[in-house]
Amino acid sequence: MPNPFVLKLEQCDSLSDDEKRVLESAISRVRVVENDEDIVHEGEHPSESNLLLDGFAARYKIFSNGRRQITAIHVAGDFVDLHSFLLKTMDHGVVALTPCRIAIVPHAALEKITDEYPHLTRLLWLNTLIDGAIHREWLTTMGRLSATAHTAHFICELFMRLKAVGRTDGDTIQLPLTQAELGDTLGLSTVHVNRVLQELRKEGLIRWQGDALTILDWERLVSVGEFTPTYLNLQREHR
Amino acid sequence: MPNPFVLKLEQCDSLSDDEKRVLESAISRVRVVENDEDIVHEGEHPSESNLLLDGFAARYKIFSNGRRQITAIHVAGDFVDLHSFLLKTMDHGVVALTPCRIAIVPHAALEKITDEYPHLTRLLWLNTLIDGAIHREWLTTMGRLSATAHTAHFICELFMRLKAVGRTDGDTIQLPLTQAELGDTLGLSTVHVNRVLQELRKEGLIRWQGDALTILDWERLVSVGEFTPTYLNLQREHR
DNA sequence: CCGGGCATATAACATATGTGAGTGCGTAGT
DNA sequence: ACTACGCACTCACATATGTTATATGCCCGG
Numbered sequence: 001m002p003n004p005f006v007l008k009l010e011q012c013d014s015l016s017d018d019e020k021r022v023l024e025s026a027i028s029r030v031r032v033v034e035n036d037e038d039i040v041h042e043g044e045h046p047s048e049s050n051l052l053l054d055g056f057a058a059r060y061k062i063f064s065n066g067r068r069q070i071t072a073i074h075v076a077g078d079f080v081d082l083h084s085f086l087l088k089t090m091d092h093g094v095v096a097l098t099p100c101r102i103a104i105v106p107h108a109a110l111e112k113i114t115d116e117y118p119h120l121t122r123l124l125w126l127n128t129l130i131d132g133a134i135h136r137e138w139l140t141t142m143g144r145l146s147a148t149a150h151t152a153h154f155i156c157e158l159f160m161r162l163k164a165v166g167r168t169d170g171d172t173i174q175l176p177l178t179q180a181e182l183g184d185t186l187g188l189s190t191v192h193v194n195r196v197l198q199e200l201r202k203e204g205l206i207r208w209q210g211d212a213l214t215i216l217d218w219e220r221l222v223s224v225g226e227f228t229p230t231y232l233n234l235q236r237e238h239r
Numbered sequence: 240m241p242n243p244f245v246l247k248l249e250q251c252d253s254l255s256d257d258e259k260r261v262l263e264s265a266i267s268r269v270r271v272v273e274n275d276e277d278i279v280h281e282g283e284h285p286s287e288s289n290l291l292l293d294g295f296a297a298r299y300k301i302f303s304n305g306r307r308q309i310t311a312i313h314v315a316g317d318f319v320d321l322h323s324f325l326l327k328t329m330d331h332g333v334v335a336l337t338p339c340r341i342a343i344v345p346h347a348a349l350e351k352i353t354d355e356y357p358h359l360t361r362l363l364w365l366n367t368l369i370d371g372a373i374h375r376e377w378l379t380t381m382g383r384l385s386a387t388a389h390t391a392h393f394i395c396e397l398f399m400r401l402k403a404v405g406r407t408d409g410d411t412i413q414l415p416l417t418q419a420e421l422g423d424t425l426g427l428s429t430v431h432v433n434r435v436l437q438e439l440r441k442e443g444l445i446r447w448q449g450d451a452l453t454i455l456d457w458e459r460l461v462s463v464g465e466f467t468p469t470y471l472n473l474q475r476e477h478r
Numbered sequence: 479c480c481g482g483g484c485a486t487a488t489a490a491c492a493t494a495t496g497t498g499a500g501t502g503c504g505t506a507g508t
Numbered sequence: 509a510c511t512a513c514g515c516a517c518t519c520a521c522a523t524a525t526g527t528t529a530t531a532t533g534c535c536c537g538g
Contacts, residue, residue, distance in 0.1 A: 059375070061375070061376075061379045063379075063383060063384075063465060064465070067383045068383070069378060069379035069382040069383045071375040071378045071379060072375075083368045083371065083372075086361055086364060086365040086368055086478050087365070087368055087369075087372065087472055088472075088474075088476045088478070089469060089472075089474075091372055091375070091376075091469050091470040092375060114357045114360060114361055115357045118353045118354045118357075118360075121353060121357075121360060121364075122325060122353055125325060125360075125364045125367070126325040126326070128364070128367065128368055128371065129322045129325055129326055129367055130326075131371060132322065132367065132370060132371040132374060133322075133326065133330055135371060135374035135375060135378060136298070136300070136310040136311075136330070136331060136374060137300075137330075138378055139308060139310045139374060139377055139378060139381065139426075140300045140302075140308035140310060142378065142381055142382060142426065143308040143381060143425075143426025144302060144306045144307070144308045144426065145302075146524080147524075147525070178484090178485065178486090179485075179486070179487095180485080186382075187378075187381065187382025187383065188525075188526090189525070189526050189527075190485095190486095191487090191488090191525085191526070191527075191528095192524085192525055192526070194486070194487060194488085195525090197486095198487085226302060226303065230328060230330050231330040233326055233327075233328075235327075235328075237327045239325050239327070385494080386494075386495070417514085417515065417516090418515075418516065418517090419515085427495075427496090428495070428496050428497075429515095429516095430495085430496070430497080430498095430517090430518090431494085431495055431496070433516070433517060433518085434495090436516095437517090
């Protein structure tokens with residue numbers, strides 16, 4: 001099976017066979033993390049980073065009073081904590097939302113790549129820059145859109161990202177979040193998430209049963225969420 | 240005068256003289272951008288990046304209906320669009336909030352650095368990772384704190400960042416934002432920003448006259464804003 | 479086959495924040 | 509000196525979203 005991370009990088013730029021080989025050999029081992037377990041804990045000083053091969057994960061911060069905010073949702077092909085290579089201290093946790101298959105990449109291997117493979121280094125850097133671009137987009141949708149529009153936008157984004165790594169099934173994606181988790185992602189209360197979802201359903205934009213979310217009207221969902229995918233950088237360029 | 244960017248990097252790791260020289264020589268020229276002018280426009284494909292030597296700038300996105308969200312505030316020493324080196328297309332604009340003195344760094348020079356100076360490359364990468372960490376922090380404060388706490392948090396952050404580059408004057412910093420701009424930053428309406436500021440003043444936490452913002456009670460401001468500076472990565476480490 | 483636990487769904491109510499309009503002050507321009 | 513303008517500030521009112529509580533359905537383990 002193709003490494004979804006390579007798949008993702010190849011959306012942005014071309015990779016030489018040599019570079020692919022280097023990437024593969026940077027993986028020291030593969031592990032599985034169960035549902036609801038932390039992949040990385042806040043406060044840790046990890047010496048390796050986690051590449052998600054299968055499953056869904058989330059970055060999150062928790063306040064003293066127990067309120068939680070999810071700052072990123074990760075899917076197959078995402079390097080969930082590549083930044084810990086240089087940031088050293090995890091300022092947030094990463095939790096598995098489903099059982100996750102994870103490739104471990106030691107920081108020593110990353111350091112070697114940065115020493116010897118400039119182009120590959122730029123692509124790894126790019127990867128974290130796209131994370132940043134998504135953060136910015138979330139900031140604007142959170143700050144300036146209604147709860148409904150914000151939710152629609154999130155669904156559009158997730159659909160496109162899953163499509164980029166071949167994890168869509170027609171107009172359907174897997175969305176393994178509870179409404180409470182979706183609230184933590186969007187900065188809303190669980191009750192309001194429920195209201196918003198009902199509205200999106202009533203408007204005939206989506207269907208969501210169990211884990212399966214189906215887009216019923218992409219055009220209108222995009223328009224409600226004011227979604228433009230530029231920030232996802234899914235264009236091939238020389239980097 | 241010391242380059243504030245070098246100052247900022249040296250908070251995170253040590254730089255060799257050689258690396259400092261390379262950085263300085265990467266600057267092709269210095270320009271001044273006036274108040275309210277765009278430093279970079281959304282949609283552009285820049286071939287150089289902008290390093291802020293003096294002044295304040297903001298990254299922003301605008302929606303069709305004119306609503307604006309500021310996703311980052313930049314101060315002296317910040318590389319306002321280093322990410323355009325690899326992202327290629329600007330997915331947001333950057334505007335000067337005050338007159339800005341800016342060092343221009345051609346992408347060709349950055350490419351050369353990534354080809355030849357791995358450690359310096361990691362520090363540049365780190366710089367964009369810290370931007371990302373700040374974005375995440377803003378997401379959590381925006382999503383899960385009250386307007387007052389969110390505002391207090393923002394003030395704490397800005398104070399610490401300015402202190403890191405030697406731009407504080409005792410407990411006072413320059414905060415050249417209108418209340419409308421602060422609203423765009425925090426995702427609040429102008430009217431509500433005004434209410435929040437009155438509250439912070441009434442509580443004796445801050446004084447804000449013209450551009451000068453004074454912290455009157457740091458401890459309580461930190462506690463109201465639930466501020467912890469870990470995410471700013473102002474610790475020296477080997478990277 | 480039953481019971482516990484979790485997730486979704488609803489309802490009534492509380493409140494933080496947004497909206498639209500308007501005042502007054504200070505500064506810049508003519 | 510007058511005007512225009514931007515910005516801080518206020519007020520009355522509207523509403524989106526949060527809160528607390530309860531009901532309902534569903535899955536899983538015993």
